Amino acid sequence: MTKITNTLTIDGRRVPFVEGQTILEAALAAGIYIPNLCRHPELRPHGSCKLCTVTVSGRNGSACTMRALPGQEVLNNTPELNGRRRLILQMLFVEGNHFCPGCEKSGNCELQALAYDAEILTPHFAHFFPKREVDASHPDVLLDLNRCVLCERCVQASRDIDGKNVFSLAGRGIDSHLIVNSTSGKLADSDFAVTDKAASVCPVGAILVKRVGFAVPIGERQYDAESISHQAERLVSQEA
Amino acid sequence: MGHDVSTLKDIIDGAVARYQSNPSYLVQILGEVQDKANYISPVTSDLISKRLGISVADVRSVVAFYSFFHHESRGKYRVLFSDNITDRMAGNLALFEHMLRRLKVQPGQVSRDGLVSVGLTSCTGMCDQGPALLVNNHVITRLTPRRVDEICDLIRSKAPVSDWPSHYFKVEDNIRRAEVLLGASHRPGEALRAAVRRGQQGMLDEVRLSNLRGRGGAGFTTAVKWEACRDASGDERFIVCNADEGEPGTFKDRVLLQSFAGRVFEGMAIAGYTVGAKRGFVYLRAEYLYMLGDLRATLERMRADNLLGNRILGVGGFDFDIEIHLGAGAYVCGEETALLQSMEGKPGRPRIRPPFPVTRGYLGKPTVVNNVETLCKTTEIALHGGKWYGGLGTKQSTGTKILSVAGDCDRPGLYEYTFGVRVAEVLEECGARDAIAVQVGGASGTCLSPQEFGRRISFEDVPTAGAFMIFGKDRDMFEVARNFAHFFAHESCGFCTPCRAGTTLIARMMDKIADGNGTQYEMNEIMRVRDVMTTSSHCGLGQTAGRAIGETIQKFRGVYEKRLSHEDFVPAFNLEAAVAKAREVAGRDDSDAHLGATA
Numbered sequence: 001m002t003k004i005t006n007t008l009t010i011d012g013r014r015v016p017f018v019e020g021q022t023i024l025e026a027a028l029a030a031g032i033y034i035p036n037l038c039r040h041p042e043l044r045p046h047g048s049c050k051l052c053t054v055t056v057s058g059r060n061g062s063a064c065t066m067r068a069l070p071g072q073e074v075l076n077n078t079p080e081l082n083g084r085r086r087l088i089l090q091m092l093f094v095e096g097n098h099f100c101p102g103c104e105k106s107g108n109c110e111l112q113a114l115a116y117d118a119e120i121l122t123p124h125f126a127h128f129f130p131k132r133e134v135d136a137s138h139p140d141v142l143l144d145l146n147r148c149v150l151c152e153r154c155v156q157a158s159r160d161i162d163g164k165n166v167f168s169l170a171g172r173g174i175d176s177h178l179i180v181n182s183t184s185g186k187l188a189d190s191d192f193a194v195t196d197k198a199a200s201v202c203p204v205g206a207i208l209v210k211r212v213g214f215a216v217p218i219g220e221r222q223y224d225a226e227s228i229s230h231q232a233e234r235l236v237s238q239e240a
Numbered sequence: 241m242g243h244d245v246s247t248l249k250d251i252i253d254g255a256v257a258r259y260q261s262n263p264s265y266l267v268q269i270l271g272e273v274q275d276k277a278n279y280i281s282p283v284t285s286d287l288i289s290k291r292l293g294i295s296v297a298d299v300r301s302v303v304a305f306y307s308f309f310h311h312e313s314r315g316k317y318r319v320l321f322s323d324n325i326t327d328r329m330a331g332n333l334a335l336f337e338h339m340l341r342r343l344k345v346q347p348g349q350v351s352r353d354g355l356v357s358v359g360l361t362s363c364t365g366m367c368d369q370g371p372a373l374l375v376n377n378h379v380i381t382r383l384t385p386r387r388v389d390e391i392c393d394l395i396r397s398k399a400p401v402s403d404w405p406s407h408y409f410k411v412e413d414n415i416r417r418a419e420v421l422l423g424a425s426h427r428p429g430e431a432l433r434a435a436v437r438r439g440q441q442g443m444l445d446e447v448r449l450s451n452l453r454g455r456g457g458a459g460f461t462t463a464v465k466w467e468a469c470r471d472a473s474g475d476e477r478f479i480v481c482n483a484d485e486g487e488p489g490t491f492k493d494r495v496l497l498q499s500f501a502g503r504v505f506e507g508m509a510i511a512g513y514t515v516g517a518k519r520g521f522v523y524l525r526a527e528y529l530y531m532l533g534d535l536r537a538t539l540e541r542m543r544a545d546n547l548l549g550n551r552i553l554g555v556g557g558f559d560f561d562i563e564i565h566l567g568a569g570a571y572v573c574g575e576e577t578a579l580l581q582s583m584e585g586k587p588g589r590p591r592i593r594p595p596f597p598v599t600r601g602y603l604g605k606p607t608v609v610n611n612v613e614t615l616c617k618t619t620e621i622a623l624h625g626g627k628w629y630g631g632l633g634t635k636q637s638t639g640t641k642i643l644s645v646a647g648d649c650d651r652p653g654l655y656e657y658t659f660g661v662r663v664a665e666v667l668e669e670c671g672a673r674d675a676i677a678v679q680v681g682g683a684s685g686t687c688l689s690p691q692e693f694g695r696r697i698s699f700e701d702v703p704t705a706g707a708f709m710i711f712g713k714d715r716d717m718f719e720v721a722r723n724f725a726h727f728f729a730h731e732s733c734g735f736c737t738p739c740r741a742g743t744t745l746i747a748r749m750m751d752k753i754a755d756g757n758g759t760q761y762e763m764n765e766i767m768r769v770r771d772v773m774t775t776s777s778h779c780g781l782g783q784t785a786g787r788a789i790g791e792t793i794q795k796f797r798g799v800y801e802k803r804l805s806h807e808d809f810v811p812a813f814n815l816e817a818a819v820a821k822a823r824e825v826a827g828r829d830d831s832d833a834h835l836g837a838t839a
Contacts, residue, residue, distance in 0.1 A: 045592070047592050047736075047778065048735050048736050048737065048778065049736070049737050050736050050737050050738050050776045050777070050778070051737075053775070053776045060775045060776060062592075062778075065592045084771070084772045084775065084776055087768065087769070087772045088737050088738060088772060088776065091737055091738070091740075091741035091742065091745065091772075092737055092741070094741070094745075095740070095741045095744070125745055125765075126748070126812060128741075128744065150734070150740075165295050165297070165298075166297075167297065168295065168297035168298055168300070168301040169301060169587070170297070170300055170301035170303075170304040170305065170587075171301075171304045171305065171734065172304070172305050172306075172307075172570070172587070172731075172732070172733055172734050173729060173730065173731070173732040173733065173734045173740060173743070173744070174729065174732070174734065174740055174741065174743075174744045175304075175734070176733075176734030176735075176740065179297050179300055179301060179304075180297065181295045181296060181297035181298075182296070182297075183282070183286050183296060185282075185300075
């Protein structure tokens with residue numbers, strides 16, 4: 001049995017934590033939402049999207065990778081940090097091709113939900129309009145890299161949970177992109193299956209199961225009813 | 241240009257066998273294969289993955305990460321012009337254009353006959369003797385129009401690079417000012433013997449007493465690093481010499497490795513002795529390939545002299561040897577955890593820290609990563625003691641520091657100073673007159689204006705890994721900053737959002753200003769993006785990438801403002817350019833076809 005050994009504060013509120021927890025885990029367990037995108041509760045923290053950046057004793061760091069330590073004074077919900085998060089979200093929108101109205105993931109999309117929650121109405125910056133691939137070769141799953149946010153959830157899930165190693169992140173800088181582990185580079189030629197964990201962890205609409213379009217109508221989807229931040233406590237109970 | 245599969249298999253088998261089919265040597269294997277096969281085709285990746293028992297995606301992801309690996313043919317001759325700001329100042333772009341015209345190729349494209357490609361690359365570390373280029377990773381310095389013509393002729397005549405005139409490839413040391421490190425004669429084994437006399441704990445105590453701090457830029461205390469590695473749990477420890485000198489404007493490690501390699505290696509052996517490591521690695525940037533043969537010869541000599549190998553100097557249990565890993569064109573690998581990833585055969589994306597390399601480094605084992613110059617300094621401490629060393633320089637910055645001086649001055653090259661030297665003294669000594677700015681510490685460093693030339697080179701005032709780029713009165717600091725902006729956009733590893741997208745956003749906004757479409761709006765936006773990069777990026781690359789731009793905006797605002805349109809906002813979209821294609825298709829050139837032409 002683990003027991004609560006100590007506390008830290010987040011925006012002045014005392015938060016208990018268990019040794020080994022990250023700041024983000026401690027926050028969520030206490031029902032405090034820290035915006036995050038690349039993290040998935042069943043996977044190791046990735047620390048790449050940087051939305052969960054918090055200030056701890058004057059220093060910035062990713063709440064998803066920083067260990068909770070006794071007495072830490074964490075700043076999270078401040079105008080300055082939320083302003084940066086807004087900017088990072090806008091960066092994510094313009095570096096890819098995110099066209100929400102035509103996306104099956106709309107309403108269930110974490111990127112979209114985060115943007116609404118941050119009250120972002122426009123992507124603000126000039127779009128990069130990158131040329132990215134769509135791979136419809138697989139009989140059951142569509143891979144649309146236009147929407148990929150490079151979180152590597154699928155990379156991890158395939159490698160560590162499915163034991164298949166179907167995906168890998170290739171390239172550098174703004175040319176970074178997901179690749180598929182097959183000689184042809186096509187998903188159909190890999191051993192990917194719709195039942196894989198990797199098929200269900202994508203936070204956006206980059207990996208979509210075919211032939212299930214709009215089973216739940218727009219307006220009744222996960223983030224339509226309630227914003228992503230207000231679901232923090234519910235997310236915690238799902239994880240437990 | 242293609243190879244038949246049987247030859248290709250031989251090439252791959254040879255390279256894989258040389259590294260015992262060990263996938264952690266993937267970057268080395270790819271380098272050797274590409275050297276013989278010219279590029280790493282998808283088929284090649286497939287074959288290598290099968291030989292190494294790793295996924296083809298993992299091989300391809302590495303190929304796609306490093307600038308010097310190509311998945312399609314880049315020609316038999318791959319020419320890359322060094323494109324640091326100092327190369328620009330020496331006229332590299334005119335020579336680049338000249339070569340493009342002569343060889344009838346487009347930038348970065350392969351010629352129709354598949355013979356040659358000509359492109360640009362990040363700083364090659366030849367700033368004191370630029371403009372420089374790389375041909376198949378071999379560096380040629382001091383380019384002139386005539387030399388470019390000769391190179392074009394050699395390429396056209398298909399002469400093997402190994403047959404090109406040897407003076408093309410000569411790299412000068414240009415040591416202009418020497419103190420303890422560059423001035424002392426080095427008797428092989430002397431420092432190592434002194435270290436062994438002091439004993440393992442004794443040597444560590446001397447390093448602590450010296451207050452030696454890392455010369456790579458961050459200035460971490462060496463003794464703390466060594467002790468932490470020594471005390472970390474693990475069955476094996478490693479010493480890594482960071483020779484991935486990619487910071488634009490820095491070339492001191494080039495000289496240390498070219499002319500003081502014995503001392504670098506002895507420093508590594510001293511580190512190995514002190515922390516209990518038996519294996520050392522030099523991570524050498526690919527641009528310094530030219531010195532690989534000499535470095536290996538030095539290692540052989542040291543083995544023959546019992547300065548490396550087993551029972552070094554007859555001391556039981558003191559076994560240490562060194563191997564050289566080559567990089568493949570990635571500035572970010574200068575970051576120590578990215579470097580370790582690269583050494584393990586992966587893309588060079590920095591790891592999450594902690595854990596730090598001293599506890600979990602190469603292959604997850606305790607590892608000391610030290611800069612080339614830092615390791616040299618440990619030989620001085622072994623010889624003369626920590627107290628003597630600590631007496632040099634300032635309280636927080638002991639010893640000497642080597643500066644790589646380049647740009648607008650009479651005598652570019654290496655200058656070794658005791659820490660605490662004023663910027664103005666360096667300027668005077670190298671013959672720089674009317675400097676309007678000095679960029680200290682490279683593209684990620686700080687931009688000093690003349691009011692700041694009284695400041696001192698030291699960890700407590702102006703820290704630097706060595707770069708010292710001087711800009712004379714006719715230089716345009718906006719173009720300096722724009723060059724750096726593109727450098728970072730090219731070198732961002734792409735792992736974290738702020739750096740991946742932010743470096744590109746800033747580079748584009750700098751281009752927009754350069755094109756005359758910028759307003760005060762873009763200036764503000766650049767500062768906003770810079771703020772997020774500085775505060776939220778994953779590693780030092782992203783955290784410092786916006787620094788020079790921010791500082792030039794503060795200190796040289798005029799060079800930005802003179803480019804700005806006086807309106808509130810001007811779109812980057814150019815109607816005139818946008819309808820050019822339509823004009824061409826329609827075969828029209830009348831005034832009505834020029835919709836967006838400004839009066």
